[in-house]
Amino acid sequence: MAAAAFDQAHADPDPVAAAEARTFYEFLVPIVKGFSTEMSLEVTSLGVQVHGGMGFIEETGAAQYYRDARILTIYEGTTAIQANDLIGRKTARDGGRSALAILARVRATVTELKQSETLAAIATRLEQACDALEHAIVFIAGAAKSDPRAVYAGSVPYLMLSGVVLSGWQMGRAALAATHQLAAGEGDATFLRTKLGTVRFFADHILTRASGLAETVVEGSAGTLAIEEANF
Ligand SMILES: Cc1cc2nc3c(=O)[nH]c(=O)nc-3n(C[C@H](O)[C@H](O)[C@H](O)COP(=O)(O)OP(=O)(O)OC[C@H]3O[C@@H](n4cnc5c(N)ncnc54)[C@H](O)[C@@H]3O)c2cc1C
Structure with missing residues (x-):
């Protein structure tokens, strides 16, 4: 997805679409490098x-x-440096606008998942994860100027939170594609059913990390900053 966004940023004749693709690509880079x-x-x-x-x-x-x-x-580039890039240049600098626009694309997939009864449990997990990420983005955008130390203290958890949610998004898209193919009687049915199982596993075992990570981003700075710099 990052490579496709990079290509679109360079090749799309529509300058607005190209600019959107560039913003999306730039948001994904620290996640590809740090979270992956x-x-x-x-x-x-x-x-x-x-x-x-x-x-x-x-x-x-x-x-x-x-x-x-x-x-x-x-x-x-090291996880912490990628996380600083994501939370600072890619999220706080534009007041969270790009991050929230990307989150809206994830929520569109939640809406699609909800239309299928068999994918409802995955939709619920992805929606809860989106709420957690939104909670973190709103905190970052609101506190970046007034309390930057508290914001940057949560940079690595924010990187991991973003990675978990965007990975869950891709898993949700895979579940939709597998469901459509199964309904049409296309493809390898065993592979497609197994894909649905792995997406369900990801939803129940990995996406559920999002709420804890968001709490750490929003509430976790006191512990991180408790020890004075001179005592390190
Ligand atoms: C095998 C190998 C191959 C490499 N290949 C390339 C290459 O092809 N091209 C290239 O450009 N580089 C390459 N590098 C270099 C690599 O990019 C650096 O090692 C990396 O950027 C980390 O720098 P450093 O090792 O000096 O660690 P440091 O900068 O000393 O970082 C040490 C730790 O402190 C953390 N840290 C540092 N500053 C901050 C901060 N401001 N906030 C929070 N945490 C911070 C880091 O996250 C890290 O965990 C390579 C390194 C190795 C070991």
Whole structure:
């Protein structure tokens, strides 16, 4: 999606659509670099875990993936720097306008999901996650000038929150596509049903992280700033 937005920003003859695509692409860059690389650590760590002791031993190859992933959150510019970019230049600077416009696109998918009875549970999770992200964006836009330390203290949780919600959006779109194909009798039915299962899993197990992350963004600065700089 980021690559498509980048292409559209360069090639769309409509200057308004091209500008929108650029804004969308620029919002996605820190998420692609920061959130995706953080998640690669979680995924490759699980990869070691499911192999048990053998996962930790070199012969399975699982540990190699984990070690290779460990550099990604550093050489993609570092998670904290990507998070500062997302919360500062990409969210606070325009008063949250771009972030809320992107969120409106996610909510449009929620509306589509709600039209299908079998996708209602996924719609509910995605909607709750959207509410959480909106809560964080409104806080960031409102406090960026008056209390910037409190806002930036939540930058990494905000990066992860945005990544979770936008990933859930893509999963929701995948569920819609799979449902349409199944109804039309097209494609590989086993693959499509499994896709619906993975989307449901993502909704119930990953999207539910959004509310906790939003609370951390909005309420979490006291703990982060509790220790005076001189005492580090
Ligand atoms: C194997 C490898 C390949 C690389 N390849 C490339 C490449 O091809 N091109 C390229 O341009 N660079 C490359 N790099 C460099 C990479 O971009 C840097 O390592 C990275 O930007 C982090 O800089 P640093 O290592 O100096 O860490 P530091 O800047 O010292 O950061 C240390 C920690 O402090 C945090 N931190 C720093 N400043 C802040 C801040 N203001 N707010 C909050 N937290 C902060 C960081 O997030 C990080 O966790 C590569 C690095 C490695 C190890």
